[in-house]
Amino acid sequence: MGSGSPDRDVLERARRGDRRAFAEVVDACGGIVLNLARRMVRDRAEAEDLSQEVFLRLWRALPRYDPSRPFLPWLRKVAMNQMLNLCTRGADRARRRVESLDARAEATGESPADPAAPTGPGRAEARERAEAVRRAVARLDPDHRAVLALRYFGGGSCEDLARELSLPLGTVKNRLFRARAALAAELRGLVEDAR
Amino acid sequence: MNCEEARRAVSEALDGAPLPEEAEAHVRACASCREQAAAIEDAHRALLAEPVLPWDAARTAMVVARIAAEGRRARVRALAAAALLLLSAVLAGAVFGAGLAWPTPESLTGPLLSVLPDLGRHAPDPVWFDTLLPFALAALGGIVLLETVRAARPARGRSRS
Numbered sequence: 001m002g003s004g005s006p007d008r009d010v011l012e013r014a015r016r017g018d019r020r021a022f023a024e025v026v027d028a029c030g031g032i033v034l035n036l037a038r039r040m041v042r043d044r045a046e047a048e049d050l051s052q053e054v055f056l057r058l059w060r061a062l063p064r065y066d067p068s069r070p071f072l073p074w075l076r077k078v079a080m081n082q083m084l085n086l087c088t089r090g091a092d093r094a095r096r097r098v099e100s101l102d103a104r105a106e107a108t109g110e111s112p113a114d115p116a117a118p119t120g121p122g123r124a125e126a127r128e129r130a131e132a133v134r135r136a137v138a139r140l141d142p143d144h145r146a147v148l149a150l151r152y153f154g155g156g157s158c159e160d161l162a163r164e165l166s167l168p169l170g171t172v173k174n175r176l177f178r179a180r181a182a183l184a185a186e187l188r189g190l191v192e193d194a195r
Numbered sequence: 196m197n198c199e200e201a202r203r204a205v206s207e208a209l210d211g212a213p214l215p216e217e218a219e220a221h222v223r224a225c226a227s228c229r230e231q232a233a234a235i236e237d238a239h240r241a242l243l244a245e246p247v248l249p250w251d252a253a254r255t256a257m258v259v260a261r262i263a264a265e266g267r268r269a270r271v272r273a274l275a276a277a278a279l280l281l282l283s284a285v286l287a288g289a290v291f292g293a294g295l296a297w298p299t300p301e302s303l304t305g306p307l308l309s310v311l312p313d314l315g316r317h318a319p320d321p322v323w324f325d326t327l328l329p330f331a332l333a334a335l336g337g338i339v340l341l342e343t344v345r346a347a348r349p350a351r352g353r354s355r356s
Contacts (some may be wrong), residue, residue, distance in 0.1 A: 023259045030250030037246055048254065052340040055258040056265065126244070133241040151210070152242040158210050184234035 005029075005072050015062050022062070026055055032072070032154060033058075033079050039149035040083050042138035050083060057082045076154075077164045080146050087142040119168035136186035151176060198228050205232045209239050232330045280340055287332070 006014075006028040011024035033054050038047040059076050065071070137145055150161050162172045196204075196217045204218035204226075222228045 019259055019262060020260070023255050026255045026258050027250070027252065030254060031247070034248050034250050034254075039242075039245065040296075044248070047248070052254070052258055052261065056261055059262050128242055130245060132236055133245075136238070148242060152245065173203075173210075175209060176210065177203050180206050180235040180238060180348075181202065181210070181231070183238045184231055187234060187238060 008067065011065070012067060015065060015067070017063075022059055024060075029072070029075055030055075032075065035150050036076065036079055037083060039085055039137065039153055040142070040145050043135060050086060053086055054079050054082045073160070076150065077166075080150060080164065084093055084142050084146055087145070089138060096185045097165055127160075131181075132187060132190050136190055139186050140179060140182050144182055145173065147172065147175045148179050148183070198225060200232055201225070201228050202235075206235060209236070277340065280336065284336055 006025045010021045010024045010028075016024050030051070034047060034051045037054065038051040041047050041050055058075070061139060064076055066160065099102060108119070137148060140148070145166070147161065150164055158169060158172050161167075161176075162169045167175070196215075198221070201218045201221035204212075204215055205222060208218075209216040222232050
C-alpha cells in the first residue's frame with residue numbers, strides 16, 4: 001500500500017475538497033512521499049514528520065493540479081519542491097540534528113533504528129554501509145539530496161528528472177554528477193574519520 | 196579526455212549512457228579517477244539498495260486529522276473576524292445613525308478652510324457627499340468582509356507548489 005496512482009474519480013473529488021477522497025490519495029501515494037522524504041532527511045521519524053507536512057501542503061496545492069496530466073509526476077514534483085522549501089528553511093536545525101545524531105552514534109556505537117533496514121547476522125555490514133551512505137547523503141546540500149532522491153526512488157530517466165525539477169537536461173546531468181562526487185567525498189571523509 | 200570529463204562520463208554511465216572508450220581508458224590509467232569512480236559506483240549501489248518504507252493507514256489518519264484541525268482553526272478565525280467586523284459596523288451605525296457624529300463636508304474640511312480659504316471652491320457637494328459616503332463605507336466593509344472570508348478558508352489552492 002502507498003505507492004500507486006489513485007483513481008481519476010478519487011482525485012477529482014479530492015481536488016474539490018473531499019477529505020475522504022484525499023485520504024484515499026494519501027493512502028495510495030503515501031509510500032512515494034515517505035520514501036522521497038526518507039532520502040532527504042537522516043532518520044525515519046524526521047521523514048515521517050516531513051511527509052505529513054508535505055501532505056498538508058499537497059492538500060492546499062491539489063486544486064491547481066491539471067487532471068489532464070499524469071498525477072504521479074506532478075505529485076513527485078510538488079512533494080519535492082515542498083521538501084526543498086522545508087529542508088532549506090530547517091537546514092541549520094537539520095544540520096545540528098545530523099551532527100547530534102552522529103555524535104550519539106559515535107558515543108554509543110549505534111545507529112538510529114530503521115525497521116526497514118536489512119536484518120540478520122549476514123546483513124550487519126550492509127546495514128552499516130547503508131547507514132554510512134545515509135549519513136553522507138544527509139550532509140549534502142538540499143539540491144543534491146533532491147536530485148539523488150528522485151533518481152534513486154522510483155525515478156525514471158534523466159529526462160524525467162529534468163521535467164520533474166523543471167530544469168534543463170544538462171543541468172540535471174551536471175547536478176547528478178556533482179551530487180555523486182560530493183557523496184563520494186563525504187563517504188571518503190566518513191571512512192577516514194572511522195580510522 | 197581530462198579527469199573532469201572522464202568522471203562526468205562515469206556518472207552518466209550510471210544513468211544508462213554508454214561509457215565512451217576514452218573515458219574508460221582514462222579511468223584505467225588515472226589512479227585518482229579510478230578511486231573516484233569506485234566511490235561513486237559504491238554509493239550508487241548503496242542508494243539503489245536503500246530499503247523501501249511501507250506506508251500504513253495510521254499515518255493517513257494523522258494527515259487527515261491535521262487537515263481537519265487546520266480547517267477548524269480557519270473557521271474559528273473567520274468567525275472571530277466576522278464578529279469583530281459586525282461589531283464595528285453596529286457601533287459605527289449606532290454613532291452615525293443617531294446623528295451624533297455623521298460627518299459633513301464642513302466638519303471634515305472646516306479646520307482646513309479656515310486656514311486655506313481657496314479649498315472651499317473644491318469642497319464636495321453636500322448631497323453627493325451624504326449619498327456617497329454610506330455607499331463608500333458599505334463597499335469598504337464588503338471588501339474587508341470578503342477578504343476576511345477568503346483569508347480564513349482552509350487556504351486550499353493558494354500555497355506555492
